[in-house]
Amino acid sequence: MKRSIGQPLTAVAVLLAVACGGGASSSSASNGGATGPGVTSDTIQIGTTNAQTGNVSGPATLTQAGAQAVFDKVNAGGGVYGRKIKDTVLDDGYTAPKAVANARTFIDQPVLAVFGGYGTVPSQSIVPILEQAKVPYLFPYQGNPYPGDKYVFLMMPLYRNQTAAVIKAAIEKYGKGTVYALVGKTADTPQTVQVAQQATAQAGGTWLGYDEVNQGTTDYTPYVLRMKQTHPDFVLVSTTPTDCARYVTAMVAQGALPAKRILGLQTLATESFINAVPPEASNAVFAPGPNAAPSNKLAADCVATVHKYSPGTQVTMETLWGCGTAQVFVYALQKTGAHLTRDGLLKTLEGMHQVDAAPVLTPVSFSASNHVGEATMYQFTSSGKQLVSGGTMPIANVAT
Structure with missing residues (x-):
């Protein structure tokens, strides 16, 4: 099953905005329904703690650039149900203390979810904090297991x-x-x-x-x-x-x-x-x-997206990973619908089976007992x- 990432239900979003006149508060959707933390009538607020500096900043910043290119493309097309995706990126320098501080900032902000990020050290330090706050943590570039945590979803195999x-x-x-x-x-x-x-x-x-x-x-x-x-x-x-x-x-x-x-x-x-x-x-x-190489035809959509919305960014395996995981995230937002909540997003993710939301990745499946999306790698x-x-x-x- 594949959904268009470039035009995410913009006609529906326009109809909803016209019917309700926009201007909903952060606790209501544009059609009057309840929404979750980080969601307003025109914004989906997420957060990313990432190694923008430090030992792994090279590949880490490329994963973020790939994801942001997708968000920019979606926003340029009208957003998801009329809401633009806004990702606040905070530098953790690939250190646990900074990652923890960033996670607490996102909890207080608040965000709908913490998305992406790079590496095991930041991830394993913030999982307990996000779990306690019931904030979804989606698709970091790492493969350590977090058994029993309903809020963590990994993409790459352990x-x-x-x-x-x-x-x-x-x-x-x-x-x-x-x-x-x-x-x-x-x-x-x-x-x-x-x-x-x-x-x-x-x-x-x-x-x-x-x-x-x-x-x-x-x-x-x-x-x-x-x-x-x-x-x-x-x-x-x-x-x-x-x-x-x-x-x-x-x-x-x-x-x-x-x-x-x-x-x-x-x-x-x-x-x-x-x-x-x-x-x-x-x-x-x-x-x-975990994803196709830049020369693979399956990467063509992500390569074009990065070239258009992040000109000058080197297209590498890490860049394509960021693009692919962002596409899966957007797909999940679309499937969850206008009444966007954390619980609704988790339910949508757990209902995904062999979904081809990102051609650059292998098919993605989650369930209530499986929070690791890919079962095949290149x-x-x-x-x-x-x-x-x-x-x-x-x-x-x-x-x-």
């Missing part, structure tokens, strides 16, 4: 599930071998490592060991030298894009590339990573990505500093 899928797919594609891993420290790291060990064994490989590191580590040489002693066929790298690039660059410097492939999650299937490491390393990458390698798509990769839920 890191642990990506981990199992990429290990199994790599061994199937490149043959059985040994696996070593470097993983960034998060709340879900123990489960992710357990899943990696299980997936390796199930695929017929041999698990050699792993290192767990703090995000922001600057000297990866000791970790590389320890890994090098094991002579792995595959090295799984799972942390921030900057940390992944530092580790992999140190691998090249120490002559420690794996015999077969460098494996990763969605952070490796990006131009920012590919361009940050030596060619011999980028050519060894095998990783899943499969990428790299050649000559260009991402090469090799079809799709199913991402199954893995029990731990």
Whole structure:
């Protein structure tokens, strides 16, 4: 099922505005119905806490630019039921304290929902606050699980599930071998490592060991030298894009590339990573990505939207992710209707099944028991500093 993003029911919005004369308060819709926090007769207020500065600001700002291009396009077409989407973006510098402060600002503002943002550190710090305030938190660029939280909706598959899928797919594609891993420290790291060990064994490989590191580590040489002693066929790298690039660059410097492939999650299937490491390393990458690449015809709508509404913005995997998730959000707003509330929005999301609201993403499904939208990712390698798509990769839920 696909809905037009560019012309979101503007005729209906005009009729509603004419019938009721506009001017409704923040507690009523333009047709007299009750609406939720952050919704007025002419505005849908949302908030984004994002790393506009700091260690991951490059990819983070691109995700936001992609999303804002969609919002600008929708607003130029009349908005959603006559309401323009206004996104207040506050910088968290990829730090927990700033993200928490931003979340409290959004709660007080108030916003209909907190949308997007980049990375695990801000996300895991604000989830408890938003849950307590019953504020929906939609589609951050991260894959840590938040079981039982009815207000958090993720788009990309969980890191642990990506981990199992990429290990199994790599061994199937490149043959059985040994696996070593470097993983960034998060709340879900123990489960992710357990899943990696299980997936390796199930695929017929041999698990050699792993290192767990703090995000922001600057000297990866000791970790590389320890890994090098094991002579792995595959090295799984799972942390921030900057940390992944530092580790992999140190691998090249120490002559420690794996015999077969460098494996990763969605952070490796990006131009920012590919361009940050030596060619011999980028050519060894095998990783899943949550959206199609800019050269894929499925990305054409988002590419055109970004070029028109955010001229000068580099169109990358992260930019397209922001565009795609914003399109799904707009679709949900449209489906929820003029009586826009937080509970109504959550109900709409949980009713989505195999929805093709954003061609650049794979089909999206949510339910009351599943708040992770994608169950398939694109499969990428790299050649000559260009991402090469090799079809799709199913991402199954893995029990731990």
